[in-house]
Amino acid sequence: MVNTKVNLCGLLLDNPVIPASGTFGYGYEFNELYDINILGSFSFKGTTREPRFGNPTPRIAECASGMLNAVGLQNPGVEKVISEELPRLKECFHKPVVANVSGFSLDEYVEVCAKLDKEEQVGILEVNISCPNVHGGGMSFGTSCESAAEVTKAVKAVTTKPVVIKLSPNVTDIVSIAKACEEAGADGISMINTLMGMRIDLRTKKPIIKNKTGGYSGPAILPVALRMVYSVFEAVRIPIIGMGGISTAEDVIEMMLAGATAVEVGAANLIDPFASKRIVEDLPAVMQKYGINNLTDIIGGAH
Amino acid sequence: MTKQGIFTILENTKLTDNVYKMILSGDTSAITAPGQFINIQLDGFYLRRPISVCDWNESTVTIIYKVVGKGTAYMATLTAGKELDILSGLGNGFDTCASGENPVVIGGGVGVPPMFGVAKALLKEGKKVTAILGFNTKDEIFYEEEFKAIGCETVVTTVDGSYGIKGFVTDALKDIDCSYTCACGPEPMLKAIYNTSTVSGQYSFEERMGCGFGACMGCSCKTKYGNKRICKDGPVLVKEEIIW
Numbered sequence: 001m002v003n004t005k006v007n008l009c010g011l012l013l014d015n016p017v018i019p020a021s022g023t024f025g026y027g028y029e030f031n032e033l034y035d036i037n038i039l040g041s042f043s044f045k046g047t048t049r050e051p052r053f054g055n056p057t058p059r060i061a062e063c064a065s066g067m068l069n070a071v072g073l074q075n076p077g078v079e080k081v082i083s084e085e086l087p088r089l090k091e092c093f094h095k096p097v098v099a100n101v102s103g104f105s106l107d108e109y110v111e112v113c114a115k116l117d118k119e120e121q122v123g124i125l126e127v128n129i130s131c132p133n134v135h136g137g138g139m140s141f142g143t144s145c146e147s148a149a150e151v152t153k154a155v156k157a158v159t160t161k162p163v164v165i166k167l168s169p170n171v172t173d174i175v176s177i178a179k180a181c182e183e184a185g186a187d188g189i190s191m192i193n194t195l196m197g198m199r200i201d202l203r204t205k206k207p208i209i210k211n212k213t214g215g216y217s218g219p220a221i222l223p224v225a226l227r228m229v230y231s232v233f234e235a236v237r238i239p240i241i242g243m244g245g246i247s248t249a250e251d252v253i254e255m256m257l258a259g260a261t262a263v264e265v266g267a268a269n270l271i272d273p274f275a276s277k278r279i280v281e282d283l284p285a286v287m288q289k290y291g292i293n294n295l296t297d298i299i300g301g302a303h
Numbered sequence: 304m305t306k307q308g309i310f311t312i313l314e315n316t317k318l319t320d321n322v323y324k325m326i327l328s329g330d331t332s333a334i335t336a337p338g339q340f341i342n343i344q345l346d347g348f349y350l351r352r353p354i355s356v357c358d359w360n361e362s363t364v365t366i367i368y369k370v371v372g373k374g375t376a377y378m379a380t381l382t383a384g385k386e387l388d389i390l391s392g393l394g395n396g397f398d399t400c401a402s403g404e405n406p407v408v409i410g411g412g413v414g415v416p417p418m419f420g421v422a423k424a425l426l427k428e429g430k431k432v433t434a435i436l437g438f439n440t441k442d443e444i445f446y447e448e449e450f451k452a453i454g455c456e457t458v459v460t461t462v463d464g465s466y467g468i469k470g471f472v473t474d475a476l477k478d479i480d481c482s483y484t485c486a487c488g489p490e491p492m493l494k495a496i497y498n499t500s501t502v503s504g505q506y507s508f509e510e511r512m513g514c515g516f517g518a519c520m521g522c523s524c525k526t527k528y529g530n531k532r533i534c535k536d537g538p539v540l541v542k543e544e545i546i547w
Contacts (some may be wrong), residue, residue: 023514024418029305045520057522060513060522071519270518271351
């Protein structure tokens with residue numbers, strides 16, 4: 001018997017597979033298809049203080065081995081997440097969940113994190129300072145060491161649960177930003193958010209996505225994510241949740257060898273609703289194939 | 304409820320210059336209402352292709368699609384025997400109960416196919432169904448005979464007047480005694496029906512989708528009843544909730 005358990009920021013997960021925020025809603029659509037309790041955890045839809053409709057459509061464009069999205073943080077707002085989504089989620093998911101938080105100001109991050117921190121079901125707060133699809137917030141906090149550290153410090157001051165900061169790859173030096181978050185008290189790093197991209201419609205001769213740019217995700221970005229996780233692993237001591245194009249159990253192993261303690265599965269859930277289930281189920285056999293008994297043992301093994 | 308399954312192509316035939324009809328065999332038990340769609344995985348393409356269901360029975364599903372890009376161009380090359388990974392039972396579909404005694408089904412271009420299933424369901428309920436099929440020109444017309452064969456009073460309109468009534472579907476609709484409209488087609492067509500028809504109705508909308516089953520929020524729209532996902536809460540919206 002192989003051991004797929006990992007310890008993420010003090011939380012013992014049955015396996016390292018966590019569907020990524022924005023690709024799994026609040027879990028219900030998937031729970032209709034399979035028992036989502038087989039997952040290590042999942043990161044729910046990015047939550048802001050106010051309800052948000054998000055960007056105008058089209059929000060989606062296809063790319064080679066991936067897709068662009070510019071949803072723009074559509075969500076019902078933190079009050080409704082607490083009063084409606086979490087109670088409904090409680091009925092189908094019985095493990096601690098990752099609460100993904102986004103904001104347009106320091107105050108907003110602080111307020112939303114403080115509220116979600118009090119919720120029993122929340123195991124980890126994942127603070128998204130890297131959304132490429134909103135203006136005047138999101139990614140702008142994640143592109144400098146100073147603002148990344150500022151958000152981290154402010155959120156840590158009002159929370160008791162582990163705080164993981166989700167970083168953008170759209171920066172010159174992700175390592176220094178990760179280090180700044182660690183020094184500011186972050187309990188972990190999750191990376192990478194999507195890569196900013198664009199597609200243009202040859203008929204209209206204009207960008208396909210109404211927001212013009214979108215975030216590129218899917219298997220195409222796996223090598224970029226691996227390289228960045230590998231670099232950050234060498235620079236920080238806090239755990240990393242690795243993501244970017246993970247679609248198979250082999251990809252999970254590869255990401256963990258680069259330095260991830262757990263992984264998030266994103267776009268794969270959208271093209272195959274059973275992707276995360278398949279990855280969880282394939283993991284033991286793939287571990288056996290490569291002579292891995294304890295998944296924890298391989299974290300950073302490529303270094 | 305969504306189901307994933309492997310379907311086998313039985314037939315993939317050309318109806319017009321760029322419109323094809325594909326019949327697939329597989330587990331169709333997830334399809335519960337006309338106007339729902341299936342989402343097809345294609346070799347070499349990352350996102351699935353959502354295509355509305357034209358007709359279905361216990362073991363086969365018929366779709367009609369237009370070649371508009373690389374994905375549908377690839378679909379047109381597929382032949383009988385090819386297996387495809389398909390998500391079925393997607394979307395809400397049309398609720399035929401509310402239609403009154405003499406509903407009119409209206410399809411524009413590749414909006415025609417789902418209306419065939421709607422017409423069949425309405426006829427089965429014993430209603431007198433008129434179908435208005437709108438095309439740009441004579442060469443683009445398909446399924447006129449099929450609508451007639453199931454017992455619909457069938458009217459064809461062409462924008463250039465090369466066949467049937469010259470003009471848009473609304474030019475035909477104004478002369479028909481109608482209790483309700485069910486429509487699918489380009490948004491300007493749906494809007495014209497909305498503005499000129501005095502009766503209630505249900506309209507099927509189109510949007511670029513990510514997942515097709517309600518997870519990604521890629522195809523959200525605002526309605527008078529709140530935000531909806533075209534793929535999961537739609538694609539069919541009732542006239543009263545639509546915000547243009």
